[in-house]
Structure formats: structure tokens, C-alpha cells
Amino acid sequence: MFAVVVKVQIKPENRTEFLEAMFDDARGSVANEPDCLQFNIVQDQNDINRLYLYEVYRDAQAFETHKQTPHFTRWLETTADWLAQPLEIATGSHLFPADAVWQKQG
Numbered sequence: 001m002f003a004v005v006v007k008v009q010i011k012p013e014n015r016t017e018f019l020e021a022m023f024d025d026a027r028g029s030v031a032n033e034p035d036c037l038q039f040n041i042v043q044d045q046n047d048i049n050r051l052y053l054y055e056v057y058r059d060a061q062a063f064e065t066h067k068q069t070p071h072f073t074r075w076l077e078t079t080a081d082w083l084a085q086p087l088e089i090a091t092g093s094h095l096f097p098a099d100a101v102w103q104k105q106g
Contacts, residue, residue: 001037001099002060006053007088014082015049021078022051028071029055030105035062038105049084056094056102063091 010018026039035058044050057063066072094102 001094004055025075
């Protein structure tokens, strides 16, 4: 499996609308992309304007496909001015658990 971890720092004055757009992208990813197995949004315990996205795809190509979807491009365009810092994106391959145990998020 291919994992994506994104650190997001939101401008405080745009937090509410950013979260709405973020939830729309996450829902669209899980509902409309068969190869997006998981999309989690985690709020930092010490800074409510810092989020961590944890996404799992079948492979790197599935993530490339994700970046072309309408819900992702809408999110990217809508939220660009609401970021306090550029996105920090890390990608990698899962070592544990094994690929065979992954199931699609419901």
C-alpha cells in the first residue's frame, strides 16, 4: 500500500471553511475512488489550526489519479489562500500491516 502524510497549517480566520472543504475532499476520496482505502484527518492536540492527513492508496498510481479528481482539484483551488504555510507532504510504502489485511474505509 502507498501512504501519504500531509501536514496542513490553516490560517485561523479560515478554519471553519477550510474544514468544510477538507471534509468534502475526504468524503469524495473514500466514496468515489476505489483505490483510496483510507482518508483520515487528524487535528493537532496543541494547535487546532494544524491538521495531519493520513491517506492510504493501493499504489502510487492511485494517488496520482486522486490528484486529478474533481473533489481534489476543487479542494486545492478553494483552500489555496487559507493555508498559513505550504503543505508538507511525505509519501511511502507500508511495511506493516501487510497489504493483504487492508480494507476500504466505510
